[in-house]
Amino acid sequence: MQKDLIFQQCHHHFNDIVAIRRDIHQHPEIGFDVHRTAGIAADALHALGIPVKTGIGKTGVVGDLEVPGATKRIALRADMDALPIQELTEVPFKSKIDGKAHLCGHDAHTAMLIGTARILSHLRSSLKTHVRFVFQPSEEVFPGGAEAMMADGVLEDVDEIYGIHVFPLYGVGEYATCVGPMLAQSDTFRITLTGKGGHAAFPHLTVDPIVIGAQFVTAVQSIVARNVNPLDSAVVSITQLHGGDANLQEGLTGAALNVIPPQVLIGGTVRTLQKSVQTRVREQLERLLAGFADANNAAYTFKYQEGCPVTYNHEPCVNAATSAARGLVGEDNLIFPVPPILGGEDFGCYSQEIPACFVMVGAGNEEKGIVNMCHHPQFDIDENCMIYGMALLTSLAIHQTSIEKPI
Ligand SMILES: [Zn+2]
Ligand SMILES: [Zn+2]
Incomplete structure (x- = not known):
């Protein structure tokens, strides 16, 4: 049941999430100056009745979906910041601000986490764990949003954290991850x-x-x-x-x-x-x-x-992520173990503190000419990838089991 239900929910919210992504894409914000984007995330959580804290790590947003009887809490993290680069795509929802653009896909990350919050609120009765939604500023600049949010306690009471990144070198419907060091x-x-x-x-x-x-x-x-x-x-x-x-x-x-x-x-x-x-x-x-x-x-x-530390994937979290991915798209569409890459990601800061796993979500589509890597001035994603991003985060949350805590 789970797979069909999850995809049905993702499709149900898809048009809305695309609209949110395109709105954020048109209004890119840099570094910690992500007030508008953070406002969108906070409003979306408020609308679901999820308690929200703003101003965490300067402009980060944290929402806690509490599940009665749960003893474990997982965090799902999205970054919100854009890059100081001129966008050279011809998409109709191109950046309206000269010299700033969402060319790393963080607009999609934010939109997908909003979608996931909507789905998990709806499926709350199937959850066994609390879920913390983490909307982080300033991923692209170090020291950045992860450290600032950790200083403000974003990992308090969190047992595991997961993050995803759109990745145009893999096709829509593919996921990639590995155990151990994944990013540099x-x-x-x-x-x-x-x-x-x-x-x-x-x-x-x-x-x-x-x-x-x-x-x-x-x-x-x-x-x-x-x-x-x-x-x-x-x-x-x-x-x-x-x-x-x-x-x-x-x-x-x-x-x-x-x-x-x-x-x-x-x-x-x-x-x-x-x-x-x-x-x-x-x-x-x-x-x-x-x-x-x-x-x-x-x-x-x-x-x-010294900048971002290594993004280190802990085996139990990788097992959870790969089993969620297999359940959604089958073994053939899971690239595992993917060789580490020497790009950096400040998700690494979280992964040095608590068990964590980072997953690449395929966002490329050669037929549509969507092949440019993150930070390229013509970077783009096939928006259908957002279905798979939301599906993975949703599945991860649903399939978590409670943990025995010592009394
Ligand atoms: Zn980037
Ligand atoms: Zn990025």
């Missing part, structure tokens, strides 16, 4: 390399930070290849390299091409799945930097910022 620890680093500027025709009177910086950037490419066990995973990407006085908007027009600058700025990101690998990469980055600076009589600063 994502860190950033900022470097200043200071030499001695001067006339470009008198390099012997300078300490040229451009040459040292270039040597460093090249050497960094061997950190993963020569320091990390080939069976482990790591990425080191240099994403910023600035030197000289050029205005980036104007290119090199007007730039002083006869001056060796005093300083270069270098920045990038490190992605790892294990603490030991992260430590090794971090140490090797600074060792190389110190070595090149020292060998060339330059000075440096090295600032390493």
